[in-house]
Structure formats: C-alpha cells, structure tokens
Amino acid sequence: MTTDEPYRWLDAIANRREYIRDQLKGATPVLAWSRPEGILLFGVGTGGSKVFEIYDRQALAALGHPVDIERVRQTVIEAAHREGFTRAPEDVTLRRLLNFSLGPALKAGFEQIFSAPLMVECIFAEVGPTVATDVLARVNFDGTFRFAPHGIAVAHTDAPNEAAATEWLRSQSRDDVTLAQAARLALAVWRALTAEGQPFAAPDPAVALAAPLAVEGRTLEIALLARGGADRVRYRALTADDLA
C-alpha cells in the first residue's frame, strides 16, 4: 500500500457521491404522511414504479434508477419475509430492517468503488396502532438514514427544497384534513418540487384542494397503510376514484 492510497479512496468516494447526485437529478419526489387513518404514500410514475408494499405493516416509496429501486425492494422484501416466517410478523420492524439489513447493504454497495453504484433515495413507512407509533424513515443512497420525527417524510434530490416541502406539509397537517385532501396537497407539493429551476414555492392550499388529482401522461401511485381493522395486511393501493 502506498501512502497516497487513502486519499485516492476519499477522492473516489467523493466523486461517486457527486456522480450519484448528478444522475438522480431528473428523478421525481415521493413522500409519506402519517395520518389518523394510516400512512399515505405518494409518488408519480409509470405505475408500480414508485410506491410498493413491503410487508404486513411496511411500505416503500422510492426515486432513482428503476433497477436499483428493484434491488432495494427485493432485498427488504426478502429480509422481511424470512424474519416474519422464522419468528412472527410482529417481529418485522422497520428499525430492524434498516439497521441490520438494508443500511449495511446500501453502505457496502456505496463503498464498493469498482462496482456500479446504487442510485436510489427512499422512504420506508411502518404503520402502528396510533400516529405517535408510526415510523417513517428517510433512507439515502449511501445507507445513512434518519427517522422523520413529525410524521412526514419527503424524498427529493434537492435537500433544501426537500426540507421546505416537509415543513409546508407539516403546516398543513391538521385533523380536519381528509385523506382525499391530503392526496391533493401531496400532489401540490410534488408539482412545486418538480417545477423547473427554482426554490420550493409553497402552494396555495385552496388551489391545491380544488385541483384535479391527476398528472397528464403519468400515473399517480398512491397507497395507504391502513391503521387498525382486522386485516393482517394493511397496504391498500388507492385510485383517484377512491380519493374523489
């Protein structure tokens, strides 16, 4: 080993991080919103490309390269089902999946500088008995993750805009907002984040609520991790008709 190899490695990691961020720039945001009836997950894609069921109480919303989203999705689904089968479904928790399965795998993948990087940013959600027990986690391409403390998580390629969108949604999070209205506010945030070349402009809630729940040429991918009820499986894909 020569003395300059650690510096080459640091350079390579920095270049890799810059490359991934550059590649992710065209990706559109996704979000998750913890609400009294459950956790709303929202994305706009091509159908089955952004929002996914993971396990009985867990779901994923992701942006990035479709192949890499698929690898992350399959990895977590496998881990969750093996855990749920060998122990019990109640033992499948987001914290354990992220700490012991996905987090290490993403970090290892990111640091393998001679292999293609995983270009994916995501949100994982786990519905609990109450809003306070819901778990939302914002997971980055390098394996780092943080739990969203206030029941809202947005994943976007621009960090300041992501923070501003999260804050705006938090300001709209009231008990009298229905699920259908929440979906429209989520769409308004999506439109604001995908507007070309500008900082996040807070949408007008009245305009957002009056707007149709549709994006021309794209498919809205909306799901609810339903809270309560007798059904073991909580994931429900929602259509615009469900949210009329």
Next chain:
Amino acid sequence: MTGDGDFLSLLPKSAFATARGDKPVAGLEATTVFAFHYADGVIVAGDHRATAGNVVFSDRIEKILELDRHSLMAIAGSPSIAIEMARTLQTAFDYYRRSQLQPMSLAAKMRALSRLLHENLPATLQGFGTVAPIFAGLDPTTGLPSIFYYDPLGAQFEGVAHAGSGSGSGSIKSVLHFLEQWGRPKPKEMTLAQAVVLANRLLMTAAEFDTATGGVDPLRNDFATIKLLGPAGVRTLAVDEQAQFWREAPL
C-alpha cells in the same frame, strides 16, 4: 436476492425448521372440515376438536385458515404439520404478490400446496404426519371461487359441488350429496343464512357418529368456524351472525 418470487426457495437459507416434513410432531389428529358452494360463493366450515387417540385434546382449535384475501385452507390430519403448511403458504403467497407485483395464480397456489404435501411424504408414510386439506380459492381472472381437495400425497381434485375431509366427513359428504340430488333448495341455491345453519347442523350430525368431531353446540353458543369466499374475497363469519341465523332458522 433471488427475484423469482419463490419463497420456498428461501427456506433452506433459514436457520429455523420448515414445514416440509423434516420435523414432524406426532400425536394429535383433528377433525371434520368441509366446503360447499352456496348461492353467493363458497362456505368453508370446520369443527373445533383435536384428539390424540381416544383423548379429546382441545375443543377450541381453528381449522379454517385464511391464506390470503382470496384463498382458504381447511386442515384435517396432523395439526402441527397442517398449521405449519398454512403458515408457509401464507408467507409464500404474500411474498410472491409483493415481490412480483402481481398475485399468484390460482393454479400456482394449488400446486404450492401439492408440493408441500408431497414433501411431507416421509411423515405421511410413517403414519403420524398425515394431512388431507381442502383448499378454496378465487380465480382472479373469472372472480369465481372453486373448491379443491387433496390426498395426503399431494394429488388435487376439484370438488365441483362440495368436499369434505377428516374422520367425520363421511356422513357430511353423504348428506351433501343427498341434498345436491334431492334437496329443496339444493346447497348451491341456498342463501347465506340457510348455508350457515346447514353447516352447523352437518357438524352436529357428524359429531353423533365420530368422537373426533366436536366443539359445535349452538345451544351453548358454540358455533362452527365458518369462512366465506366470494367475489370480494374471504370473510370470516362472526359467532353473533351465526347465532342470529340459527335463531331465525325454521326447525
């Protein structure tokens, strides 16, 4: 990561035992379970008794197990293995749907159960791990429910009108056959209320002739386990609902 949606192929990687006949538990046997078509779909019912030889081990066992929103398994035989088979299938069906982003076909579900039964052959041949289940599933392409029954080696047969399994099923199948031929109404023409009352009466009849069938006594508010399969999927019938049908039924 395998990516083919086959949960059973993941199991050998697990450090835990599987439901594939490698660790059979001897002793208990259970039941009487049956299924028949009624006007709105399929009704699947079972008693609550598990026996070990001439000993009643439990009168509270659940034998009708929901595998997913569109399929049910009624277990007869060794409950330890049958319940593990159901749990394996639940996970396999969920795993496939989630990983492949589409539900498993009815044919594939039936084959998955066949495969588990076939892999249980060593326990079956040793005489203590026999499982002979009934499977009811909804075909997503037609929205129609079907009934299938299996022999302990895994061969599957469609129960066009009805199917029964377990030690008390002989008398039940005889009555159902009679009603299909000469009943007014026939079981397939019955309303939900009529079908539920019939199911409980069938189990009470079976219990008269089979000591391994029991735990159903409407006079003590002990009703059969009943699950329904229709175009909307699986529904579990509550005891209160059964009690109401029973009270309102003509003698």
